[in-house]
Amino acid sequence: MSRRPAAALATSGEVLRLIRTGEAVTRADIGRVTGLSRPAVSLRVTELLDRRLIVEDSEGPSTGGRPPTRLVFNAAGGVVLVASLGASRAQIAVCDLAGDEVAGTELAVDVEEGPGVVLPLVMRTWEELLGDRPVSLVRGVGLGVPATVEFAARRTESARIMASWTGVAIPPIIAERFPVPVFLDNDVNVIAIGEHRAVYAGEADDLLFVKVSTRIGSGVIAGGEILRGALGAAGEIGHIPVRDGGGVLCRCGNTDCLDSVASATAILRGLRARGYEVKTLADVVGLVRGGDAETMTVIRDAARMLGEVVASAVNILNPAVVVLGGDVAESFPPVVSGVREVVYRRSTALATRNLRIERSRLGPGAGITGCAHLVLDHILSPEAVDLSS
Numbered sequence: 511m512s513r514r515p516a517a518a519l520a521t522s523g524e525v526l527r528l529i530r531t532g533e534a535v536t537r538a539d540i541g542r543v544t545g546l547s548r549p550a551v552s553l554r555v556t557e558l559l560d561r562r563l564i565v566e567d568s569e570g571p572s573t574g575g576r577p578p579t580r581l582v583f584n585a586a587g588g589v590v591l592v593a594s595l596g597a598s599r600a601q602i603a604v605c606d607l608a609g610d611e612v613a614g615t616e617l618a619v620d621v622e623e624g625p626g627v628v629l630p631l632v633m634r635t636w637e638e639l640l641g642d643r644p645v646s647l648v649r650g651v652g653l654g655v656p657a658t659v660e661f662a663a664r665r666t667e668s669a670r671i672m673a674s675w676t677g678v679a680i681p682p683i684i685a686e687r688f689p690v691p692v693f694l695d696n697d698v699n700v701i702a703i704g705e706h707r708a709v710y711a712g713e714a715d716d717l718l719f720v721k722v723s724t725r726i727g728s729g730v731i732a733g734g735e736i737l738r739g740a741l742g743a744a745g746e747i748g749h750i751p752v753r754d755g756g757g758v759l760c761r762c763g764n765t766d767c768l769d770s771v772a773s774a775t776a777i778l779r780g781l782r783a784r785g786y787e788v789k790t791l792a793d794v795v796g797l798v799r800g801g802d803a804e805t806m807t808v809i810r811d812a813a814r815m816l817g818e819v820v821a822s823a824v825n826i827l828n829p830a831v832v833v834l835g836g837d838v839a840e841s842f843p844p845v846v847s848g849v850r851e852v853v854y855r856r857s858t859a860l861a862t863r864n865l866r867i868e869r870s871r872l873g874p875g876a877g878i879t880g881c882a883h884l885v886l887d888h889i890l891s892p893e894a895v896d897l898s899s
């Protein structure tokens with residue numbers, strides 16, 4: 511086996527990585543770090559400039575004499591189209607190459623209507639959000655869907671819950687209008703990625719994100735990376751059964767799944783069974799503000815059952831932080847405190863020694879941030895940059 515010098519490995523994609531991370535931002539630095547010759551550095555830099563992935567920034571620090579030109583990653587050199595689809599809402603946006611939103615909107619969608627209805631709506635919305643920007647500026651698409659996603663195959667896999675999305679290969683549908691790489695993941699994974707990148711990256715790289723909304727699901731970040739499992743079904747905590755659930759039949763066919771006893775749907779059903787006329791979570795928020803004792807009991811019961819399942823997950827995963835998101839966790843502080851109480855009581859001492867249990871800081875915007883990073887991580891990786899040159 512022959513050992514190639516490191517210099518031979520420094521491709522344009524690698525040079526872009528050095529510039530993006532700030533490890534080397536002048537031609538001279540790039541030469542020093544990579545061992546590339548001046549002409550070789552120049553060749554790669556020119557290619558990246560031509561592709562608008564970097565720009566020259568002439569405003570270097572003045573040291574008398576001409577300062578070396580700084581090379582800066584060009585976040586404005588393209589856009590990615592992202593959409594985070596929940597069961598009843600969709601966040602849709604155009605983001606720049608740094609993952610920052612340049613235009614976005616939120617729509618009410620009934621995801622059960624299936625990809626044949628939902629995807630054309632999403633694509634029309636992207637076109638509107640793009641406005642005058644040419645489609646040639648679009649470099650990739652990132653999508654979070656409320657279904658299990660077999661990530662490698664970019665295909666949905668969720669026979670039990672959403673028949674209309676099962677086995678759908680989404681990229682070809684999108685490629686008809688936007689012929690760029692398409693990446694998808696399940697809705698909770700993209701939210702977990704977004705929350706981790708925007709709030710915890712580098713500080714807490716083992717994180718469990720639990721979304722408590724119409725449904726309950728979780729996304730696991732392990733060592734800074736999303737954990738997908740063999741077929742993309744990791745983190746499916748909504749269908750773990752709980753004790754004393756009351757024998758509720760879950761849509762998956764089992765009884766007393768966490769999803770069927772502690773989701774927003776379950777809370778509303780529980781209150782209706784007690785004679786309350788509640789249509790949405792906003793009605794429940796009103797009852798809690800008014801100090802209604804029975805409503806508080808329903809919320810606390812949900813938090814207890816959520817806490818039991820999270821406690822088991824904490825034992826298995828030993829996260830540094832558990833983030834609770836989704837409108838149930840965001841609307842009711844007692845859910846967060848209730849989960850915290852159960853987890854600290856039932857998880858092992860070691861797993862909880864430095865454990866933080868917090869409410870989502872990004873809220874609904876986490877999905878968009880996560881989708882943007884999902885696609886940017888791929889299209890800006892050295893391998894992808896070199897392949898597309």
Ligand SMILES: [Zn+2]
Pocket residue numbers: 748749750760761762763764767769770
């Ligand atoms: Zn179930």
